[in-house]
Amino acid sequence: MSSFLCSLLLTFIFTSQISTATTDATGKFRYICDQGNDDGNYTTNSTYHTNLKTLLSTLTSNKDINYGFYNSSYGVNTDKVNAIGLCRGDVKPDDCQNCLQNSTALLTQLCQNRKEAIGWYDDEKCMLRSSHRLIFGINEMGPAMIAWNLQNATKEVEDEFDKGLKNLLYNLKNLAASGESDLKYAVGSDVIGPNNNQTIFALVQCTPDLSETLCDECLDKSIKEIPNCCDNRIGIGGRFLRPSCYLRYETNSLFYQQTQDSPSSSSSSPSPTPSPASVPSFSAPPPFAENTTSSPGIYHIKLMKRS
Numbered sequence: 001m002s003s004f005l006c007s008l009l010l011t012f013i014f015t016s017q018i019s020t021a022t023t024d025a026t027g028k029f030r031y032i033c034d035q036g037n038d039d040g041n042y043t044t045n046s047t048y049h050t051n052l053k054t055l056l057s058t059l060t061s062n063k064d065i066n067y068g069f070y071n072s073s074y075g076v077n078t079d080k081v082n083a084i085g086l087c088r089g090d091v092k093p094d095d096c097q098n099c100l101q102n103s104t105a106l107l108t109q110l111c112q113n114r115k116e117a118i119g120w121y122d123d124e125k126c127m128l129r130s131s132h133r134l135i136f137g138i139n140e141m142g143p144a145m146i147a148w149n150l151q152n153a154t155k156e157v158e159d160e161f162d163k164g165l166k167n168l169l170y171n172l173k174n175l176a177a178s179g180e181s182d183l184k185y186a187v188g189s190d191v192i193g194p195n196n197n198q199t200i201f202a203l204v205q206c207t208p209d210l211s212e213t214l215c216d217e218c219l220d221k222s223i224k225e226i227p228n229c230c231d232n233r234i235g236i237g238g239r240f241l242r243p244s245c246y247l248r249y250e251t252n253s254l255f256y257q258q259t260q261d262s263p264s265s266s267s268s269s270p271s272p273t274p275s276p277a278s279v280p281s282f283s284a285p286p287p288f289a290e291n292t293t294s295s296p297g298i299y300h301i302k303l304m305k306r307s
Helices: 047-058 093-110 155-177 212-229
Strands: 006-011 018-023 029-035 069-074 081-087 117-121 126-131 144-149 184-192 198-206 238-241 245-251 264-266
Touching (some): 047 093, 081 093, 093 126, 144 212, 155 184, 155 198, 155 212, 212 238
Parallel strands (some): 184 264
Antiparallel strands (some): 081 126, 117 126, 144 238, 238 245
């Protein structure tokens, strides 16, 4: 691992079921397959299986879509499959389609015979999920993947960092939630520190099938969990991956591409150009390692059910 030492909290909010979260062998694909759900299995070569393969193989076939959001269904009654593919707002259309096609191959391979599955590929450049139930226009908080940087903000700027981060994220949340029906996405930065020597970069996004209110609620929950999720610390980087929304922030690491149409929020002070260091990514968590201790390379994994 690099100096970015992260802990991973996996929150699962499927009623009456257990979910498994892991990372593929390449470390580029993080996925969650449901387990123990009474209607969560399909039989190989069944009608449902055929419908799933058909839907996912054609999900990105509409070349008129250039905003990175695909949602579609295939089949009828109990054999109906629903799928959502979402690319980060800074990902180009060709890269988006490649990302989702790679996700399709991995998700169907790694979550075989599961009717509920979700995965994020290549540093969360895209998300793919499939389900036997209706998933469009619904705010779903889980299953969620939450990670944070174990390096805290320095004592000198801790309060300023906390305040600056919250202000930035709430501004971005409002921009994203009020976005158009094809894109609910915003990026921005803020400069903090005694010599304006630290820059917080942040990105928020919702699936655009959500209403403004539902997008706001999803991102608001992630923002409010920042002080509580991470061993009661404000890490200098964090990621909240949910089915309906995505939030990420980093310090002095510009991890997104600024596009001409990207809604953005920034401080009044000019942002210094960050060093070209590579943005750290997750390492693979153990399949089941509940309540592990906090040390480099060891992850916290916690299972939760919807109340």
